[in-house]
Amino acid sequence: MVTAADIKRFALLSYSTSDVADWITGWFDDRDLQFVVNQCTTEDQAIETAKGAQVIWIHGSGRCLTENALAAMPDVVAIIRSGSGTNDVPVDAATQSGIIVCNTPWATAQAVSDLTVGFIIIADRRIAWHDRRMRENKWTEMDNLPIGAIPGKTVGLVGFGYIAKAVAKKLSGFDVNLLATDPLVDADEMAKLNVTKCELDHLLTESDFVSLHCPLNDHTFHLINADALARMKPTAKLINTCRGPVVDEPALIHALRNGVIAEAVLDVYETEPPAPDNPLLKMENVTLTPHLGSHVQDFLYHFQRASLEIADDLIHGRWPQSVVNRAHVKPIVAWK
The missing domain is CATH 3.40.50.720 (NAD(P)-binding Rossmann-like Domain)
Structure with a gap:
């Protein structure tokens, strides 16, 4: 003892x-x-x-x-x-x-959840895409428009620990529908934050934004693989602020190139920093940051x-x- x-x-x-x-x-x-x-x-x-x-x-x-x-x-x-x-x-x-x-x-919950909410807005309004066009002296106010405003859309949280809970609280003013999957958190606890507990398959098929907040372990390695990506809406955006290897990166690149999903916003990668020839670095429908989620x-x-x-x-x-x-x-x- x-x-x-x-x-x-x-x-x-x-x-x-x-x-x-x-x-x-x-x-x-x-x-x-x-x-x-x-x-x-x-x-x-x-x-x-x-x-x-x-x-x-x-x-x-x-x-x-x-x-x-x-x-x-x-x-x-x-x-x-x-x-x-x-x-x-x-x-x-x-x-x-x-x-x-x-x-x-x-x-880290407040800093990472701030970044996650920012990523949702960046992805929805295509802010990074328009920023690049402006720096090329291109005025693109009517190009690449979002499909509706954020209210009424569905955000799926994969994992429901401290960070995901903080995201749910911060999104409460956006009038979004919140889904979450986490085997360690019961439906009653999620309901306190107006979040509906569901299985991963349902979350993937219903969400406009899929935001990853799970730990990296043997069960979550490549949790978001080709099959998972194929279940998502073609208009969906994937947000990853947890750990890079939760996502099968080659499968994500294929999905983004072929319209399986619309966009990804990533703070973490399978290899950090990414190799100079990583296709993600050159893709127009990807927004990237250098694993800065907790760095305030x-x-x-x-x-x-x-x-x-x-x-x-x-x-x-x-x-x-x-x-x-x-x-x-x-x-x-x-x-x-």
């Missing part, structure tokens, strides 16, 4: 010491906790940095915390991943070892503050706000 009193050392694997703000170091000092930092890029560096640590903290994407590395960290009882995605964390291996895996999706000026502070909220929960024997494997691991017992 692990108690909160057993947690004495934290290891941050994705920063150099000079990049860690004084207030973070002070947070650990004030609680008499050991805190080690290293910008790890290899398994060996991660293992060395994590020696004796009970909690591993990683910030952003990285590949140093592998299943092999985790197996060489016998003292670890919890992992904190700043941000929403845990596809760069060996969640299954951690779960098998009883290690709690936490993330901070609420820290103070996003690092919010990421770090949320991560320390989790750390505080752990050292006091409380379940953190977001534990991705909570159903399969035991809690850390409060220190008496």
Whole structure:
């Protein structure tokens, strides 16, 4: 049985010491906790940095915390991943070892949901297309017109976590019909935000905008494949602000080239950054941004503050706000 009193050392694997703000170091000092930092890029560096640590903290994407590395960290009882995605964390291996895996999706919810709503408007009004025409000295006020205004259209949310819920709240003033699919969220919870729960197939066939908000895992890899795209309306727009590999990119390119769907607005890609010869970069019915969904000026502070909220929960024997494997691991017992 692990108690909160057993947690004495934290290891941050994705920063150099000079990049860690004084207030973070002070947070650990004030609680008499050991805190080690290293910008790890290899398994060996991660293992060395994590020696004796009970909690591993990683910030952003990285590949140093592998299943092999985790197996060489016998003292670890919890992992904190700043941000929403845990596809760069060996969640299954951690779960098998009883290690709690936490993330901070609420820290990114407002910024990413802002971008998502912006993408819906950009796609509906063809703003990026007209911007390109204007820069070519072409006046195109009557060209490429939207099919009606946004009110009355249907937005389908694939996944219904913190970000999707924030999107639903922000779209409440647009008079849209909201659908969502998520096996972990019941219909009553969705109904509180005037969202109708449905199966993925129904969402794809009915939605004018399909917006992706699910985690990347074995179940969601290429969830949006050729078959899924074929179920969408030919006038539909696909929006992806979650993870690139949720979409089968070659299938998406084919669908966009052949009128299977009308448009895509993407912040994430199967390979980041995309290769210079990626066809998406030259397609007129695609709008692209460089994985900036969570990147507002103070996003690092919010990421770090949320991560320390989790750390505080752990050292006091409380379940953190977001534990991705909570159903399969035991809690850390409060220190008496």
